[in-house]
Amino acid sequence: MVDQNIFQERPFSSMLRALGNNIAVPEKNLYAIKKIINKPEVQDKLSLGNGRFLFAPEAENYTTNTGLEEPLVSMYYLEHDADLTGGVIEEANATIGGQGTSAVGQPIVLLDMNSDGARTWSRITGANIGRRIAIVLDKKVHMAPSIRTKITDGGTLIEGFANMDEAKDIAIVLRAGALPAPVKIIEERIVGPSLGADSVKKGTILSFLV
Structure with a gap:
């Protein structure tokens, strides 16, 4: 106490x-x-x-x-106000990074959004490079990756997990997330896990650090 x-x-x-x-x-x-x-x-x-x-x-x-x-x-x-809600998320899956990613052999989460979410995500990521995005569920911050580059089609890769269980936990939060789990911009710049464009769709990986 x-x-x-x-x-x-x-x-x-x-x-x-x-x-x-x-x-x-x-x-x-x-x-x-x-x-x-x-x-x-x-x-x-x-x-x-x-x-x-x-x-x-x-x-x-x-x-x-x-x-x-x-x-x-x-x-x-x-x-205070969420920039995006989890209702735009169509898929969030934990897997192992393959060739052509910056996380080969490492646990990652691949995230896909619907067209409305992809447009909003493109605007948010383009306007906030270098800042952090908080993934919030039930008023708890589950992860806060840094935006490394603009993500234009909603296909996103999150990396920097300690193990596969941690990646699976974030995927569950994001899927729970076809619920309104708000995404918020954090004011401070900090380094930690990472988030980027899905290499399968974009050909490059955009890292987020949390």
């Missing part, structure tokens, strides 16, 4: 951790961070910038500078 006096004793930033270029919250501080974020005055400021904070679905263990493991929950600042 977090000491309730933490709000008086420690500033907001002291309860966060740098995680590479990302920001994360120690699991023990998550309740306190959410309590601060949900204060009316904080929500008012966030609404002025059309943004909001969301978190990863669960904590992951990371080794601290002291050599100890600490469970951390990744934290993201997103534009």
Whole structure:
């Protein structure tokens, strides 16, 4: 449990951790961070910038500078309104990257969209190269790849998974996703898994890093 006096004793930033270029919250501080974020005055400021904070679905263990493991929950600042919803997704399948991709022999997810989604996706990716896209389901950020190039036909390859189980999990989220799972632009630039145009359709792979 977090000491309730933490709000008086420690500033907001002291309860966060740098995680590479990302920001994360120690699991023990998550309740306190959410309590601060949900204060009316904080929500008012966030609404002025059309943004909001969301978190990863669960904590992951990371080794601290002291050599100890600490469970951390990744934290993201997103534009409030979704740029795209999962209803445009026709297929999302986990597989192994083949020849001609940048992920030969590695787990990937191949994603296809309907024509309306492909047009919107082309506009979004073309206008936001270098920024991150958050894949959001049930107000949790399941992945946040970087846009490396414009994707014109909706055929997309997501790479950078630790293993096939992780790729399958994202494919399930995206398929669950013929539901309205919103896709949001993240303001910060950060590197991590990756997302690009489906090489089978485009002849090139556009990497996303999360």
